[in-house]
Amino acid sequence: MVITHERRRASVPSTAALTWSALASCLGLWWWWQPQRYPFGPGEGKTFGTVLGVVPEAAVPPALVVAGGWGLVASGLAALRAPSRAVTAVVVATAVGYAAVFGLVLPGIQPLSLVGYAMAMLGPVVLFGTVVAGAWRWRGGPWAVGAFVLTGVLAWATGLADAAVLRRYLDVIIGTADKAVPPAVLLFFLVGGLLWGVLGARTVLRATTGRPVPGWMQPEAAARWGRVAVAIAAACALPYGLVRLTWLTPWPVGGSADLLTAEPEIRLHGLLLGLAALAGAVLTTGLVARWGEVWPRWVPVVRGRPVPVAAAVVPGTLVAGLFTVAAVPLSVMVVASGSPVLLLVFPFPVWGPALGAAVLAYALRRRGEAGRTGTMGTS
DSSP: OHHHHHHHHHHHHHHHHHHHHHHHHHHHHHHHHOGGGOSOOTTHHHHTTOGGGGSOGGGHHHHHHHHHHHHHHHHHHHTOSSOOHHHHHHHHHHHHHHHHIIIIISOOSHHHHHHHHHHHHHHHHHHHHHHHHHGGGOTTHHHHHHHHHHHHHHHHHTTSSOHHHHHHHHHHHHHHHHTOHHHHHHHHHHHHHHHHHHHHHHHHHHHTTTSBOOGGGSHHHHHHHHHHHHHHHHHHHHHHHHHHHGGGSSSOTTSOHHHHHHOHHHHHHHHHHHHHHHHHHHHHHTTSSGGGTBOOTTSTTTTTSBOOHHHHHHHHHHHHHHHHHHHHHHHHHHHHHTOTTHHHHSOHHHHHHHHHHHHHHHHHHHHHHHOOOSBOOOO
16 A cells, blocks of 8 residues: 555656646747747847747747657656666666756746735735634634735735725736736746656655665754754745835835836735735745644644645746846846845845755655654555
8 A cells, every 4th residue: 555655656757747848849839830829039038037038939839749758758768666767767868968958048037026916916805805714713714814904904905905906906817917927937837847857856765765864964954954944045035035025114125116106017026926925935834834744723724734745846946946037147147237136135045955855854854753763665
């Protein structure tokens, strides 16, 4: 029974990579059949911060079809129960290449903007709904709901988020949705790069089954360096959030007071983005907190149950990938603009790797605590 469960869990990365590869082939065929649907024409790639803007349009669809087709083959080979050394080398080489191209080279900074905007727009609604749904089983539930309601009343009364502002902000959301396709495609590429990176790592682990686990991967060691990584990653989220909070004052940092007064929807959007960053700092601390292992009481349905490792690792890995990929174009932008202070507000070169390390430590610690074998397994 345990062996069956382990095999099923080990097949998840190969299945995910296979699915992504199939979708990539379909996307390439769609662009090949309908070239007018291709969103990264000459010059447009610069708008979305991707090298696809300098690649000939006619070359991308067939290349994507071939890449997806080979991905189907390689992910199928990765699913073999006892792959040979040659097969392992092919899978790992494919994973490294796909992780580099789709995960690092192509995405640019726009996927991060898309996810950040989605969190700013939907995060408060989801959080409020979750707290309301779980309040009846939580002693502090009524107080939390009351705090949300009071915040809403104050925002409405002060004009920060009254009917007119919300209506104009809705227009901003609609305008953003109209332009979301290219960043969504780049996000799809990034997800593929991450999936192939995970599959490559899993393949290497399978090839080293039975060998002693390195000391730094032991749960106790991971807990130590994981705390340091969490502290760094959480601290990296603070500058942007705190800068956005200054937009509540007459002296906004990074914005014009006159503009924010004339277009209050911009103020609301900036504040929501800042709050999303601060919420990210809080969620990051969950990687070393008790509520990162057991669902807290205010979460409905699953309260008191163990948090699945994937529930923290999957979104944490995605966000770490977004920050890491955005670090290069941001650094180029900073050099071009001559404003090094931007790296203090957006410390992606440190933030991404630190968050990635924190997520890895969490996974190692949770896996190790679930079963201490002392050998490198496939789970």
